[in-house]
Amino acid sequence: MTESDIELVIAVIRPDKLSEAKQALAEVGAPSLTVSDVSGRGSQPAMTEQWRGEEYTVDLHQKVKIEIVVADIDAEDVAEALSDAAHTGEPGDGKIFIVPVSEAYQIRTGETGVDAV
Template sequence: MKKIEAIIRPTKLEEVKASLEDAGFNSLTIIDVKGRGQQKGIIQQWRGQEYRVDALPKTKIELVVNDEDEDKAIDVIVSSTRTGNIGDGKIFVLPVEKVIRIRTGERDGKAI
């Protein structure tokens, strides 16, 4: 099993959720986060003064998938979020050793 963590633009959240659901990935966690990547923030103006905002609002999506579904989930996320501009986000894939559904006690693949 794999845990996929995707940091995306908040404006792309609804599109990603719909695309993941259409592809059969119904379970996910959504977290509002702030951060920066290569763009190192943006310059804005307020009352004639420039200032740097270096922690931009982003959305983090987490989902756990079976190994054979890893590439499919990644492709869905990429195709739903790519604009070709800096700030599109990142995807991280981590191994998952064990999953337990608390309600039923099911484990691993059955618990996803």
């Protein structure tokens, strides 16, 4: 393998699907991940709500972003596992992106490339 074989899988999904996503990742051999709370909008419609008698529009929806760097596991398998776990069939299920990683560094050991992953 070369450094070009390192890929970053980024998924933005519903927060309530995180547990299922983590389980699916473990099952395909990709248990290492980074999770961030994010908000955004896409095809999921805005909602009008009220707070203290004032009406407001919620057009940024709460999501979680999962990032997984893979070198010895097929990124397509990881993406498929995430997609299956996060799917509800409703707008707002999320998106998955696969991005090439040009280099990786392991801070503790000094290893680089695939060895750092």
